[in-house]
Amino acid sequence: MNDFAISSATAQWTYSIFLLVLGVMIPPTAYITKRFKIKTILITSLILFIMGSVICFLSTGIEMLIVGRILEAMGTGILIPIGQILIFRIMPEEKWGFFMGLMGFLVGIVPAMGPTIGGFIVDLYNWRVIFEFLAIIAVAILILSMLLANFELETEKYPLDVPSLILSILFCVGLMIGFSNVAEFGFSLTHVILPIVVGAISLIMFVNRQNKIEKPLVNLNVLKNKYFVYGTVFAALLYFIMCGINVVVPLFVQNVAYYSSTESGLIFPAAIIMIVFNFIGPVLADKIGIKPVLIASSVLNIICFAAMMNYNMNSSFEYLLITQIIRGIGCGLGLSPAITWAMSVVAGDVEDATAINNTVRQVIGAIGSSITVVIMQILANGKITHNQISVNSFSLTSLMMIIITIILLIITVFGIKNKSDIVDG
Numbered sequence: 001m002n003d004f005a006i007s008s009a010t011a012q013w014t015y016s017i018f019l020l021v022l023g024v025m026i027p028p029t030a031y032i033t034k035r036f037k038i039k040t041i042l043i044t045s046l047i048l049f050i051m052g053s054v055i056c057f058l059s060t061g062i063e064m065l066i067v068g069r070i071l072e073a074m075g076t077g078i079l080i081p082i083g084q085i086l087i088f089r090i091m092p093e094e095k096w097g098f099f100m101g102l103m104g105f106l107v108g109i110v111p112a113m114g115p116t117i118g119g120f121i122v123d124l125y126n127w128r129v130i131f132e133f134l135a136i137i138a139v140a141i142l143i144l145s146m147l148l149a150n151f152e153l154e155t156e157k158y159p160l161d162v163p164s165l166i167l168s169i170l171f172c173v174g175l176m177i178g179f180s181n182v183a184e185f186g187f188s189l190t191h192v193i194l195p196i197v198v199g200a201i202s203l204i205m206f207v208n209r210q211n212k213i214e215k216p217l218v219n220l221n222v223l224k225n226k227y228f229v230y231g232t233v234f235a236a237l238l239y240f241i242m243c244g245i246n247v248v249v250p251l252f253v254q255n256v257a258y259y260s261s262t263e264s265g266l267i268f269p270a271a272i273i274m275i276v277f278n279f280i281g282p283v284l285a286d287k288i289g290i291k292p293v294l295i296a297s298s299v300l301n302i303i304c305f306a307a308m309m310n311y312n313m314n315s316s317f318e319y320l321l322i323t324q325i326i327r328g329i330g331c332g333l334g335l336s337p338a339i340t341w342a343m344s345v346v347a348g349d350v351e352d353a354t355a356i357n358n359t360v361r362q363v364i365g366a367i368g369s370s371i372t373v374v375i376m377q378i379l380a381n382g383k384i385t386h387n388q389i390s391v392n393s394f395s396l397t398s399l400m401m402i403i404i405t406i407i408l409l410i411i412t413v414f415g416i417k418n419k420s421d422i423v424d425g
Contacts, residue, residue, distance in 0.1 A: 014062075014065055014066060014069050016180065017066055017069055017070060017073070018069045018070075018072065018073045018076075019073075019176070019362075019366065020073075020172075020173060020176055020177065021069075021070050021073035021074060021077060022073045022076055022077045022362065023077075023172045023173075023176055023359065023362040023363065023366070024077070024168070024169050024172045024173060025073065025074055025076075025077025025078055026077055026080075026081055026172075026355060026358045026359045026362060027165075027168040027172065027217065027218055027355050027359050028165060028168065028217065028355075029077075029078060029081040029082065029085075029351070029354065029355050029358075030217065030218045030219070030351045030352045030354070030355040031158060031160060031217050031218075032078065033081075033082065033085055033153070033351045034155065034156060034158040034351060035155060035156070035157070035158045035160070036155060037152055037153075037155060038082070038085075038086065038152060038153045039145070039152065041078060041082055042079075042082060042145050043142065043145060043146065044078075045074075045075040045076075045078035045079045045082065046075060046079070046138055046141060046142040046145060047075075047142065048071050048072075048074045048075035048078075049071070049072050049074075049075030049076060049079070049134075049138045050075075050135050050138045050139055050142065051068075051071050052067075052068045052069065052070065052071030052072035052073075052074070052075060053068065053072060053131045053132075053134045053135035053138060054068075054131075054135055055067055055068030055071065056068035056069065056072070056128075056131040057128050057131040057132050057135065068131070072134075075138075080107060080358065081354045081355060081358055083103050083107075084100070084103065084339075084343065084350070084354050084358075085153075085350055085351055085354055087099045087100055087103065088343055088344070088347050088350040089153055089350065090153075093344075093347075094286070096282075096286075096340060096343075096344060097282035097283050097285055097286035097337070097340055098282065098283055098286070100282045100336055100339065100340040100343075101278060101279040101280065101281060101282035101283050101336050101340075102279060104275070104278035104279060104281075104282070104335070104336035104339075105275055105276070105278055105279040158215060159215050160217075161209075161213060161215065161216065161217050163209060164206060164209055164210065164213070164216060164217035164218075165217060167202045167203075167205050167206040167209065168202075168206055168217060168218075170198060170199065170202035171199045171200070171202035171203035171206055172199070172359070172362075172363065173195075173199070174195045174196060174197075174198040174199020174200070174202060175195075175196060175199035175200070175203070175363050175366070175367070176199075176362070176363060176366040177195045177199075178191075178192050178193070178194075178195035178196035178198075178199055179192075179196065179366055179367040179370045179371065180366050180369075180370050181195070181370075182370045182371065182374050183370050183373045183374050183377070207220065218352050218355050218356060219349060219352040220352075220356070221349070221352075222346045222349045222352050222353045222356060223356070225345060225346050226415070227341075227342070227345040227415070227416075227417065228342050228345050228346045228353060230342075230411055230415035230416055231338050231339070231341045231342025231343075231345070231357075231416070232342050232356065232357050232360055232361075233411060234294065234334070234338040234342075234408055234411050234412070234416070235334075235335060235338040235339050235342065235357065235361055236360045236361050236364040237364070237404055237407065237408055238297075238331060238334045238335055238338065238408060239335065239361045239364055239365045239368065240364045240365065240367065240368030240404065241301070241331070241368065241401050241404055241405065242274075242331050242335070242365075242368075243365040243366070243368040243369040243372075244368040244369055244371065244372030244373075244397075244401070245327065245372070245401065246369070247369045247372060247373050248372050248373060248376050248394065248397060249324065251373070251376070251384050252311060252384070252390075252394050253320060255384045255385055255386065255390070256311075256313060256384065256385065256386055256387075256390045256391060256394065257311070257312075257313060257314075257315055257320070257386075258313070258386055259317065259320075269321070269324075269325065269328075270321075270324035270325050270327060270328035271328065272328075273325055273328035273329055273332065274327075274328035274329070274331050274332035275332065276332065277328065277329050277331075277332025277333050278332045278335060278336045279336070280332070280333070281293055281297070281332060281333045281334065281335070281336050281337040282336045282337045282340045284333070284337075285337040285340070285341065289418045290337055290341045290416055290417075290418055290419075291412060291413075291416050291417070291418065293333055293334075293337050294333075294334055294337060294338060294408075294412040294416055295409065295412055295413070296330075296333055297330050297331070297333035297334030297337075297408075298330070298334070298405050298406075298408045298409040298412060299330075299409070300326055300327075300329055300330030300333065301327060301330035301331065301334070301401075301405045301408075302402055302405050302406070302409070303326060303330075304323050304324075304326040304327040304330055305327075305398045305399075305401045305402045305405065306398075306402060307319075307323045307326070308323055308394070308395075308398040308401075309395045309398045309399060309402075310395075311391065311394055311395070311398075312391050313386060313387075313388075313391060334408070339357060341416070341419070342357055343357065344419055345419060372397060372400075375393075375396075375397055375400065376393050376394060376397045377393075378393075379392065379393030379396050379397070380392075380393035
């Protein structure tokens with residue numbers, strides 16, 4: 001901010017644009033993996049990420065920095081779905097849980113530890129070193145990929161349906177921008193309602209077109225598998241909870257309980273624990289079955305949110321810490337296993353399933369982080385501060401999370417089955 005003489009709102013765009021482009025890049029991955037060689041896709045996405053990191057490192061203004069972040073997001077938006085597709089295409093079925101857990105750990109550890117490590121690097125050196133570090137890691141991965149990636153998946157001359165691509169961009173951008181703006185602009189016609197309407201109409205048109213054309217951008221037939229739908233809805237709703245709570249807990253800790261920003265770092269160990277259980281969850285599901293793992297996840301989250309309903313202005317640091325650790329375990333146990341299970345039941349169409357699952361989760365996550373803050377602000381009469389009204393608003397927000405988690409529990413009990421039970425009927 002000081003280097004480029006910009007406001008915090010402008011600086012926030014370097015983060016917002018990354019999430020936006022990340023969401024936009026996911027729907028076309030189904031087409032990309034059908035059309036191009038997997039090694040070519042992998043190398044291209046890594047080159048995009050490296051170029052973006054180098055541009056960010058060399059940036060002389062905010063515009064150049066944003067361009068770099070866009071390229072980074074383009075690379076990341078392809079890499080994550082490709083990684084999931086490779087797991088289901090080249091790994092033996094009994095290893096799916098392990099590698100999906102490992103991928104969840106590796107993908108999650110960056111945002112979880114990023115603020116702390118990033119702050120440490122900035123304090124010692126400057127912000128450019130972060131992008132230098134990312135570029136070096138990506139170059140190392142690129143070299144390894146070129147040397148070791150000898151696998152190939154079947155491809156075809158799959159046509160790109162441009163109208164579908166445009167509609168996918170419009171609905172992702174419209175919904176994500178519209179809902180993300182609610183916290184700042186309320187229900188402004190220009191900033192919120194119009195983007196959401198454009199996004200919703202584009203989504204309806206997109207779905208209608210996919211069901212009509214012979215070679216769709218994303219084959220929505222996987223949605224006819226009810227178990228895939230159950231798993232995708234579970235993962236999306238849990239991600240809604242995670243994104244929402246990740247925003248409102250720091251607000252409560254700093255603005256209501258009056259802890260410092262350093263002390264509010266209590267969310268950090270919870271994030272690390274969640275990432276660890278992101279790895280443990282799928283492995284555990286392979287051993288004891290998916291249903292008990294997701295039930296345990298939901299029960300732990302209900303316990304956590306019930307405890308959070310008792311937060312007050314004088315809540316001890318230890319109480320806040322313990323409840324967030326429970327949440328970390330609960331969320332970690334649920335997310336990766338649900339995604340892995342949803343993909344496994346439609347493994348033959350994993351390219352399309354991955355695009356759908358990841359897109360839904362990105363959009364729902366953007367909605368969750370914004371809507372949760374808005375609800376808490378409305379209940380607090382517009383301002384979250386050190387008073388009883390804000391405490392009550394947080395309690396009601398936690399109650400909303402309990403209700404959503406109960407829905408997850410119902411989905412698990414009545415909709416989730418071990419894959420062997422599905423196959424056997």
